[in-house]
Amino acid sequence: MSIFIMDTHIDIPWEEKTADGLPSWHKRDQADCAQRDVERRFTVPKAKAGGLGAACLAAYTPQAGLDEAGHAAAWRRAQAMLEAIEDMVPHYLEGEAALCHTAAHIRQAAQNGEVALIPVMENGYPIGEDDSRIGWLAQRYGVRYMTLTHNGHNLLADSAVVREGPEEAHGGLSSLGRRVIQQMNRHGMLVDVSHASRKTMMQAVELSEVPVFASHSCVRALCDHPRNLDDGQLDVLKASGGLIQITAMGAFLKRGGGGTAADFAKHVLYVIRRIGVEHVGLSSDFDGGGGIEGWQDAGETHQLIQTLQEHGLDDSEIRAVAGENMLTLLEKAEERMTKSQT
Numbered sequence: 374m375s376i377f378i379m380d381t382h383i384d385i386p387w388e389e390k391t392a393d394g395l396p397s398w399h400k401r402d403q404a405d406c407a408q409r410d411v412e413r414r415f416t417v418p419k420a421k422a423g424g425l426g427a428a429c430l431a432a433y434t435p436q437a438g439l440d441e442a443g444h445a446a447a448w449r450r451a452q453a454m455l456e457a458i459e460d461m462v463p464h465y466l467e468g469e470a471a472l473c474h475t476a477a478h479i480r481q482a483a484q485n486g487e488v489a490l491i492p493v494m495e496n497g498y499p500i501g502e503d504d505s506r507i508g509w510l511a512q513r514y515g516v517r518y519m520t521l522t523h524n525g526h527n528l529l530a531d532s533a534v535v536r537e538g539p540e541e542a543h544g545g546l547s548s549l550g551r552r553v554i555q556q557m558n559r560h561g562m563l564v565d566v567s568h569a570s571r572k573t574m575m576q577a578v579e580l581s582e583v584p585v586f587a588s589h590s591c592v593r594a595l596c597d598h599p600r601n602l603d604d605g606q607l608d609v610l611k612a613s614g615g616l617i618q619i620t621a622m623g624a625f626l627k628r629g630g631g632g633t634a635a636d637f638a639k640h641v642l643y644v645i646r647r648i649g650v651e652h653v654g655l656s657s658d659f660d661g662g663g664g665i666e667g668w669q670d671a672g673e674t675h676q677l678i679q680t681l682q683e684h685g686l687d688d689s690e691i692r693a694v695a696g697e698n699m700l701t702l703l704e705k706a707e708e709r710m711t712k713s714q715t
């Protein structure tokens with residue numbers, strides 16, 4: 374069986390912060406994305422070896438100060454990362470991979486035997502106070518989704534994980550965060566609720582005209598971690614048509630850490646039984662902390678699929694989870710975007 378597999382969260386290696394504690398914009402060369410025997414867990418040769426057809430590459434910004442300098446540095450960093458992602462194909466991967474901005478592009482790349490690379494963002498921090506940046510990110514870089522937060526609150530919304538300060542800053546979404554979601558809907562960007570607090574997530578589901586999704590999160594009923602979604606959250610994903618992309622983080626899969634591909638399969642099965650196979654997919658968080666026994670790098674992706682089969686998923690379920698559900702959701706965002714242009 375030939376199946377299309379899409380991984381919805383992969384980081385690109387980058388220096389985290391400058392000596393001043395600001396998000397670092399110094400470009401990190403991405404030549405190793407074209408190599409097989411390198412430390413990096415996601416590379417295009419590894420993806421090809423593992424049967425991975427599409428990779429969402431995240432321009433991630435670490436949360437720093439909510440001041441002008443912090444926002445300016447984060448905005449500069451996010452754009453530098455998006456440019457680095459854009460440069461990968463012409464510099465290193467001609468004929469091997471394709472930068473894709475729509476579901477149709479992704480399907481076409483898969484047919485051509487090229488690995489689809491999709492630019493996305495992790496953390497809405499670089500938006501600063503300017504929601505018009507959403508249009509720029511979508512039109513200039515083709516960014517297809519963005520997590521509202523990372524760890525720590527920003528100006529848009531409250532985060533699920535707070536390392537210092539109050540548990541809540543806005544009680545969910547701020548008014549800016551609400552405007553940002555409207556802009557995302559208009560510009561075909563999906564609202565990614567991974568890292569968001571429960572209230573932020575529930576409010577985003579209410580507000581967004583396109584179903585929201587969690588690009589890299591697991592099931593709280595199986596592993597009580599603040600980054601995971603509880604049963605109530607899964608139920609609203611079902612009602613709204615959203616998705617949860619189970620992720621290969623050992624600490625989100627199993628209490629105390631050390632989750633494996635078998636645990637990953639249990640989380641997928643839990644979602645299938647509770648809300649249906651059309652609401653679940655997969656992600657690795659490679660090069661951002663992800664990687665588990667049975668799925669250590671992109672080259673082992675076929676092993677993860679085999680583990681899902683061993684846990685009883687049939688061919689049509691595998692297809693849905695491996696990539697079709699995510700393509701369908703991208704298409705919904707594209708339909709909503711077309712509506713705002715006419």
Ligand SMILES: [Zn+2]
Nearest residue numbers: 495568589661
């Ligand atoms: Zn993350």
